[in-house]
Amino acid sequence: MKSAKGKKRAEEILDAATQILVEEGYGGFSMRRVAEALSMRLSNVQYYFGGPGELLSALFDRALERSIAAFKSRPAQGSLEDLIRFILDEQQPQDYCLMFWELWALAARDEEINAVMARYYAQYQKQIEYVLSKAVPGLAPGARRRRAVLIMSLMEGLSLFRGVEGRLDIPARQLDKDVVEAVTRIAAG
Helix, strand or coil, rough: CHHHHHHHHHHHHHHHHHHHHHCCCCHCHHHHHHHHHHCCCHHHHHCCCCCCEEEHHHHHHHHHHHHHHHHHHCCCCCCCCHHHHHHHHCCCHHHHHHHHHHHHHHHHHHHHHHHHHHHHHHHHCCCCCCHHHHHHHCCHHHHHCCCCCCCCHHHHHHHHHHCCCCCCCCHHHHHHHHHHHHHHHHHCC
16 A cells, blocks of 8 residues: 555646646657656656556546546435536536547557546446436336446537537537436436
């Protein structure tokens, strides 16, 4: 188990890696670049994260953990509508969307990154399935999995438009209302 100082240093590395990925894209992302941003030696970064795949894996694991923790800490977090509104809120900061767009592009060409993405979306899907099990209690497990994938796909596709100002000529508030309605219909079948 890492010491408090070690955990803090790992978090600093993840913060720097996130910032580089968002600001410079994967083209500017490297272990060396992360070390430079922190005025550290490359070997120090490699001590915490063996390579770029391990670093990216930790970065996206942390993003998922933070999202799930933030969702669970909300006062009203049990309903499907709560989950959808939470995801819509998470799509507002452009940085969050940029990070995932970079992952999608990388996953198309890199098996290790594709595995990171697959693990991330498996956890995301499980969270949606859990909420669906409460929202539609009699739904068969197979149907619940399929609907969770449909909902996840809708939400992730929306991030392509919601994550950048000016991509949509639709009032965000109305779109959010329509999304909640569409997801509710998907859930109900």
